[in-house]
């Protein structure tokens with residue numbers, strides 16, 4: 222079943238973007254090991270997060286949805302009776318491996334074809350160094366953990382990854398002694414912020430370059446209400462659609478502005494994007510604002526590797542913005558894109574090429590010549606929600622409509638994408 226986006230506009234209105242995926246996974250996981258009841262408001266009800274909820278229930282956590290909120294209680298954790306199917310969710314699988322290892326419960330993780338192709342040794346290697354026993358299929362899922370007592374280690378991240386940092390810290394909660402993660406390039410810090418909100422003492426010190434994060438094992442978590450702010454990675458789609466369309470005026474209320482997540486906004490500003498950040502405030506330990514976006518003539522940009530971690534999931538949609546910008550954009554340091562839901566570097570290149578955008582890629586870089594965008598292509602989504610949505614945004618402003626071969630992956634992170642974009646004025650068919 223295909224879905225096509227037609228050239229549309231002008232986009233107008235208020236885009237209510239759903240809750241942040243990273244924070245939603247973490248709220249369920251910490252709630253599931255805390256004492257008391259954690260009430261979560263604004264949880265992202267998308268496939269990835271629902272897989273995490275199901276996996277936590279399989280460990281014995283009680284998780285229920287009522288009219289407005291989700292309620293999480295720890296219950297008695299026990300080894301699940303079946304393999305845990307994590308669907309498409311890298312964050313869910315990897316963080317839960319850390320949490321489960323720290324609780325010494327034997328369990329097996331698996332997932333869909335995309336997740337089964339992604340690297341998991343980056344998680345099992347440090348867990349094994351802590352004392353866990355892990356069996357993988359050549360460093361990929363299925364992964365079985367056999368339980369076993371853990372001891373704290375100091376682990377220097379070989380490459381920037383909030384998932385690896387978080388898995389090691391969550392395992393560290395159940396380890397003997399102190400677990401330290403050194404990250405030469407800072408990555409999203411939602412785990413650290415939320416652990417503090419749940420009453421855990423976390424040490425964070427600057428290193429010569431980057432940060433050293435430590436947690437002492439054996440600390441108890443106390444339930445804490447969580448309000449999930451709007452996901453900046455999802456907001457990126459209506460933001461770019463507004464920028465590249467004509468005559469657009471779109472407001473996105475309550476979007477999270479954690480600096481480890483706003484790399485795309487900073488780059489778009491340097492490309493000439495016109496934003497207004499209104500009503501900046503604090504929501505549940507994270508900063509948010511109402512972001513007003515207007516159509517803007519964009520110019521090309523050069524993105525350096527150290528800028529990528531703060532916008533790692535936004536590269537496909539940045540590439541779409543670059544296709545409409547004046548001049549040649551170069552984005553470097555994209556090695557990690559090769560191991561996301563798809564090979565996102567190859568998929569982004571194919572998306573642009575199918576729609577007549579001159580571009581080129583190397584092992585870890587992408588070059589895009591911006592200008593008029595013909596469109597008219599059909600894009601293979603390859604189980605990748607971000608490729609699917611980026612292609613449709615390109616179609617909303619290209620000369621001819623753009624189709625995707627399969628809209629189902631969009632439910633991974635943003636099930637309301639189509640209705641939200643239609644509400645702004647984008648025309649879809651399919």
Ligand SMILES: O=C(O)C1=C[C@@H](OP(=O)(O)O)[C@@H](O)[C@H](O)C1
Pocket residue numbers: 242243244312381382383384385387409533534557
């Ligand atoms: O910690 C998280 O919630 C995430 C970290 C990032 O992955 P890496 O840690 O692999 O960079 C990101 O791509 C993913 O969507 C969510």
Ligand SMILES: C=C(OP(=O)(O)O)C(=O)O
Pocket residue numbers: 242309310311312313534561562607634
């Ligand atoms: C990479 C992503 O997610 P995950 O790693 O959780 O599958 C993403 O949402 O773009």
